[in-house]
Amino acid sequence: MANIYMICSVRKATEKEKRDLTAYAEDLRKQGHEVLCPITDTNQTDDIGLRIVEEHEKEIVWADEIHIIWNPDSEGSLWNAAQARMAKRFMPEKKIIVVNLAHVEPTDNKSYTNVILATHFGLTPPTTLADLNKRMPKRKAKTPQKITKKITLWQCGICKTKYKTETHARLCQDRFLEKKKFAVGDRVTNKERRVCSKTNTQYTFTGTVISIQGPEPADGEYERKWLGEKRERLNSHVFSYEVEYRCPQCNKKKSALYYAPELEKI
Ligand SMILES: [Zn+2]
Numbered sequence: 690m691a692n693i694y695m696i697c698s699v700r701k702a703t704e705k706e707k708r709d710l711t712a713y714a715e716d717l718r719k720q721g722h723e724v725l726c727p728i729t730d731t732n733q734t735d736d737i738g739l740r741i742v743e744e745h746e747k748e749i750v751w752a753d754e755i756h757i758i759w760n761p762d763s764e765g766s767l768w769n770a771a772q773a774r775m776a777k778r779f780m781p782e783k784k785i786i787v788v789n790l791a792h793v794e795p796t797d798n799k800s801y802t803n804v805i806l807a808t809h810f811g812l813t814p815p816t817t818l819a820d821l822n823k824r825m826p827k828r829k830a831k832t833p834q835k836i837t838k839k840i841t842l843w844q845c846g847i848c849k850t851k852y853k854t855e856t857h858a859r860l861c862q863d864r865f866l867e868k869k870k871f872a873v874g875d876r877v878t879n880k881e882r883r884v885c886s887k888t889n890t891q892y893t894f895t896g897t898v899i900s901i902q903g904p905e906p907a908d909g910e911y912e913r914k915w916l917g918e919k920r921e922r923l924n925s926h927v928f929s930y931e932v933e934y935r936c937p938q939c940n941k942k943k944s945a946l947y948y949a950p951e952l953e954k955i
């Protein structure tokens with residue numbers, strides 16, 4: 690079991706930091722260590738500060754381990770860290786560690802932060818920033834990373850639909866291929882009457898097939914609802930026909946997609 694002296698920001702610590710520091714000390718005590726935490730164990734009332742400094746000097750001498758929760762803005766931490774380093778000169782078995790290593794970043798030029806970090810890693814001169822950075826814990830990447838994932842898909846040879854499994858692709862490929870009933874340019878009419886949205890009257894049109902889409906697996910739900918659930922269609926790849934026509938009620942030019950059973954050649 691060790692005597693542990695903590696160095697941390699006191700005056701500048703936020704309430705949350707204070708709670709975290711106290712909890713850290715409590716944890717160490719539970720492990721059986723003797724801990725001195727300046728947040729709870731030091732009387733901070735001192736007009737000069739000399740009594741506090743001398744108290745800390747004694748504590749640093751007393752400690753086997755000095756645990757630094759480094760905050761570069763804390764003057765007191767800087768003073769005490771310097772004292773701890775000096776104490777270690779005479780008592781080299783003392784351990785000085787930085788607890789919040791993951792939240793401290795080395796600076797690009799010389800700084801006390803760099804010195805504290807180097808002390809943590811036991812670096813001695815001559816040492817470089819590269820030496821220090823090599824020892825720092827890996828940080829989470831700051832920029833999004835591109836992740837390329839390899840996936841295998843199976844494609845139906847008829848409709849080109851991609852499936853995650855070979856079985857599903859095979860099932861699709863085993864569907865029949867509907868024979869095209871119309872060609873582009875064919876004149877067709879609709880079996881089920883449409884409703885003109887302007888005049889609200891029903892009509893059939895005379896239109897022209899302008900494109901053919903597919904083949905694609907028959908849309909089961911639509912087939913069941915509107916096309917009488919014909920087995921040969923349900924088990925097929927089917928085409929859809931884009932028909933251009935003029936509404937005979939309002940004379941507006943329109944186009945719509947139809948399946949073969951919905952159209953009749955004229
Ligand atoms: Zn298919």
Ligand SMILES: [Zn+2]
Pocket residue numbers: 884885886887888936937938939940941
């Ligand atoms: Zn119309």
